[in-house]
Amino acid sequence: MGPTAAGKTDLAIELAAALDGELVSVDSALVYRGLDIGSAKPDFPHHLVDIRDPADSYSAADFAVDADRVVTDIVARGKTPILVGGTMLYFRAYLEGLAPMPATDPAVRAAVEAEAVREGWPALHARLAQVDPEAAARIHPNHSQRIGRALEVYRSSGISLSQWQQRGTTGVAATQQFRILQLAICPAERALLHRRIELRFRQMMAAGLLDEVRQLRRRPDLHPGLPALRTVGYRQLWRHLEGQCSLEEAIQQGIAATRQLAKRQLTWLRKWPQLHWLLTDEAGNVCPSGESEVAGSRAAQKPLHAALNYIGLAPM
Template sequence: MSNYPTALFLMGPTASGKTDLAIKLAQQCHCEIISVDSALIYKSMDIGSAKPDKQELQKVPHALVDIIDPLESYSAGDFRNDALRLMKEITARGNTPLLVGGTMLYYKALVDGLSPLPSADPVIRAAIEKQAELNGWQALHDLLKEIDPVSAARIHVNDPQRLSRAIEVYRISGKSLTALTQIKSDPIPYTIKQFAIAPSDKAALHARIELRFRLMLEAGFEQEVQALYNRGDLHLNLPSMRCVGYRQMWEYLQGTMDYDEMVFRGIVATRQLAKRQMTWLRGWKDITWLETGSAENFELIKAVL
């Protein structure tokens, strides 16, 4: 493993100061940034995603920013493929890949790989639904107990979507969902140095989140979402419009809530996102923690290069 090139992970909850630190590292340490953020991938979603501004992106390019339209989808598997390709290109140039962001599912997909689950088969899925109509979902749940007792124990009989998928996977592959999800990809060929940045005081993080949200509003966040709303082809069931802040602003524009309620819910949703990110990070192995705003952060990361 020590012969592998180094790759840096700079993780952390939203509003913790990742971007500023990453830009400094890229400017001074021969690093190239790959964004690990499921909101920054979308074009025309700049303010509410806290995307680095055009000047910052011109000085220090970020890969995987502005790569798809909000109408399109992008999976963790897509990210893994793109990130591995970019990491290879960066190391070939003699630089260090610096992966920056808070979408922990993307990091997990990159490190652990994705289970080789088969794609959906409309014919098999229709047959399962027909069987459910004839015999009931309980009969299919009983069948799942025989072929995949582990999945049956965690999938409720009243959850037809997951129940159908578990049976579909078995009928396509001949292997249970449990068995396939346990298959791991080969380790990625990098020596990964992992850092997470966050304020040690939760109240300080909450204050940063509220300040940033209010600054987004001042910067024209409402107008940004209004332009997306006016397109006519976007809706709240899309992953892009479910991004924190965008959902609340969209609902405000629909008339579902008033302005003050939108602001309150947007800030609360961002805090909840940060809480989920911190939960992921506390269970992550081999992390060096950094304090938001500490002058030592740059040197601590530079020392491992």
């Protein structure tokens, strides 16, 4: 686990080689075909990548079912499943199970998204606070996907999301089936993470992200209210292509939105139980004992070595 641009994929690929493993993507953007550059889609094989068209929806419940199937198959073939990504709700859904929820109602979802286009997500967040104050307190006013789902649940069932969640979980949690080791990788310094986020976003632009968004925008069945296109970077560049801002403004907004995403991811992780942290310095080494200034320190380790030590294997 870890925030965006933290080095999760590189570490996971090294672990796959060391543990005879297969990677399972835990990323709400990588599931969509055509979202390649802006989602930093890896070249290394991952399960649960490119499994949905961007016009379709994909939920945490869908992921829990798919991940259970894939992990069970990997284990049956004698391999080690390595789940890697930054969509914390997906991790929780798979590890702990989910509360029973009503199925997605396309008509209600479309109505919510139309309201958001007219009035903005903060206005819908205020409406959510009226019917489900507990959920609204947990959800940021600009977190469109979670606001939309919470309103959809209430409007389609007459029962708030919080009330559904209080009914307990269904299915068998992964923690009851397997021995789970949980690691989070992240730069020790926030400024370093922010620099990496900006560098990666500008590298995506140089690699053709604007053209990728332009191609998606040519499809008549796609619009910025869809979950796939609310992904950071895509929605800001879509606004630029609609003439709502300059390209540089869209880039700056995309960088800022990515930093906000990283902040939300870290909020999840700081409360995560049984999590082993790998905090890295500017050279990419793991800092000893949570210290950040360890360049050249004999105690510094590469993330792979630190991860293998935690797992209980000697470094390669």
